[in-house]
Amino acid sequence: MTLPPEAYLWFKTLHIVGVVVWFAGLFYLVRLFIYHVETAELAEDLQQPFRDQYSLMEKRLANIITTPGMVVAVSMAIGLLVAQPSWLQQGWMHAKLGFVAGLLAYHVACYRLMGQLQAGTCRLSGKQLRALNELPTLLLVIVVMLVVFKSQFPTGAATWFIVALVVFMAASIQFYARWRRLRAEAQAVTGS
Template sequence: MMTYYSFFKAFHIIGFVTWFAGLFYLVRMFVYHAETDQKPLALQADWRKQFTLMQWRVYKIISTPAMVITWIFGLLMLFVNPAILDQTWIKIKLVLLVLLVIYHFYCRAIIVKQEKVEDSRNSFNYRLLNELPTLFLVAIVLLAVVRDFLDFLKLFGGVMAFGIVLFVFAKMYKKRREA
């Protein structure tokens, strides 16, 4: 069974790279969808319709299947090597992954709201939301590579500082765009 472990790991990596790519693109489309109100009135309905179509395709054809692949092959890795579950880093990683799944389904709820034109958030809110998977990605990869809990705490502090830097740059970008 251990001979399959490398294949499971490879498909797990392919799954999470694709999942994150889908989430990044999806939330970027939320930004553009939110900005349709700034377009000429005659174009707004068509733009909303197009963004909604694109969002559903990314969600259903890319992000959700990639999430499932990530979980299937990650769980297969744990099945083949259950001793990993005795390590602290994997427990934290699993918590982060559950939170990422919640984020994934939250994105689905946003698509529904934008489709019904019931969403009141502006593009800046979505720019900030688009940084959240970046923090998940950095934290999960660092955790999987470093594995030592104390080193991870130090690194996670760095990730949080990185998140604050991203927020500051987003605010500066917003001010520049509005000027």
């Protein structure tokens, strides 16, 4: 079967739309997990109602936005490879597929975490979840660089860029954790 020439551009359009929806879902999902674990800081009588609400929001976000986004992104990517199989002979595509496998593993891990949160068995802290939430950002940057630069991937500059990004993310998480601790201490002193 020969595909019409514009099929490739349709696959690419829908691939990019799928990727945007998938990432929007992944970013917001782990943010909800953070709010979910931090319900432990609320007054006793508020904890369960908030947990129930976050569980519902997580389930809907994962099943109605995140997973459908992933299915569109991956199925359109398969369409792109069928329309142009020569991509599969290029090194940058092998690297991209490796990072996408990592992203799929992250997607599965989010579902496992969601189950643990709903069962009340999640042992991760808000700070650990904030660090986890940075992982898809790194994968996004690397995959977009691969697909844009392709065989001209600037390995040296890209490595420095990724290292700077990781340092910036780690520092932001540490500063935010410290700010939260100081704010909690100040509130305990003033009783507000």
